[in-house]
Amino acid sequence: MPELPEVETTIRALRPFLNGRIIIATHNNWANHIATPSLPELQRRIQGLSIQSLSRRGKYILIQLSKNETLIIHLRMSGHLSVVDANKPQHRHDHTFFTLDNRTELRFRDQRKFGKVYLVQNPAEILGKLGPEPLDSLFTPAIFAMQFKGRRKAIKTLLLDQRFIAGIGNIYADEALFIAGIHPQRSADSLVEHEINTLFAAIQKVLRLGLKREGASISSYRKPDGSRGNMQNAFTVFRRTGTPCHRCGNPIKRIKLGGRSTHFCPHCQR
DNA sequence: ACCGGAGCCTGTTAGC
DNA sequence: TGCTAACAGGCTCCGG
Numbered sequence: 001m002p003e004l005p006e007v008e009t010t011i012r013a014l015r016p017f018l019n020g021r022i023i024i025a026t027h028n029n030w031a032n033h034i035a036t037p038s039l040p041e042l043q044r045r046i047q048g049l050s051i052q053s054l055s056r057r058g059k060y061i062l063i064q065l066s067k068n069e070t071l072i073i074h075l076r077m078s079g080h081l082s083v084v085d086a087n088k089p090q091h092r093h094d095h096t097f098f099t100l101d102n103r104t105e106l107r108f109r110d111q112r113k114f115g116k117v118y119l120v121q122n123p124a125e126i127l128g129k130l131g132p133e134p135l136d137s138l139f140t141p142a143i144f145a146m147q148f149k150g151r152r153k154a155i156k157t158l159l160l161d162q163r164f165i166a167g168i169g170n171i172y173a174d175e176a177l178f179i180a181g182i183h184p185q186r187s188a189d190s191l192v193e194h195e196i197n198t199l200f201a202a203i204q205k206v207l208r209l210g211l212k213r214e215g216a217s218i219s220s221y222r223k224p225d226g227s228r229g230n231m232q233n234a235f236t237v238f239r240r241t242g243t244p245c246h247r248c249g250n251p252i253k254r255i256k257l258g259g260r261s262t263h264f265c266p267h268c269q270r
Numbered sequence: 271a272c273c274g275g276a277g278c279c280t281g282t283t284a285g286c
Numbered sequence: 287t288g289c290t291a292a293c294a295g296g297c298t299c300c301g302g
Contacts, residue, residue: 032278076278077279078281082286093280110279111279111281112280112281113278150271219281219282256272258274
């Protein structure tokens with residue numbers, strides 16, 4: 001759920017509360033949240049470091065700290081970050097806490113417990129395999145096209161592969177393929193040049209729309225302050241099974257592809 | 271290299 | 287109505 005637009009919306013909201021703060025303590029009540037290093041080592045290394053900047057790579061949140069340490073957080077399915085008064089009662093699903101120097105706390109809530117926290121000196125350890133950033137100015141249709149050669153996987157499945165392209169999840173994959181008019185089961189190497197160009201543009205368009213609408217608040221996604229994004233009101237196919245296609249009026253179809261629900265218009269997507 | 275499926279979790283929903 | 291089972295989606299690991 002938190003995909004590129006949701007993660008980017010989250011860091012934009014957190015920045016004013018985190019930049020320049022000092023982390024004075026870390027608490028955790030769900031050991032599996034901490035991917036690396038061990039909790040005691042993380043607590044020791046992070047204590048007293050200042051927060052220098054927040055950024056994003058794919059669906060990962062990067063919090064650059066002093067002493068060349070980087071705190072990396074992945075929200076996975078149900079993760080949520082907020083900065084609140086340290087005295088505010090904890091939420092039932094709050095599992096990791098970073099106490100800051102101004103009586104506030106960065107809290108990592110995670111109902112499904114799929115989220116992960118990493119503290120590393122070298123972020124490439126975690127991010128090294130990620131594919132291109134879809135909205136980066138260095139990413140072009142020509143570069144995208146080269147990645148299709150010899151790939152026979154269904155295009156939808158490839159869009160979900162973070163090594164192929166970073167930041168896209170189930171929502172934006174389905175929405176981008178609808179905009180591009182491409183059937184999700186098409187083999188990637190069957191796409192001709194103009195289709196790849198169209199898909200490239202569709203990916204950027206739908207991600208920018210998601211950013212503008214501050215993410216899709218289906219199920220548990222909320223902005224850090226608890227309010228909802230409204231991308232869910234702009235869905236063309238996602239979770240619209242059986243309802244009329246906005247373009248042709250035929251019912252939206254749902255299938256399973258690579259174990260994931262996939263929504264598309266059989267008439268408009270070929 | 272590719273693919274499918276299990277596993278990690280819990281809240282919500284579909285179906286009997 | 288009340289219960290159980292399936293489902294949801296991000297990612298990794300395993301076996302074929």
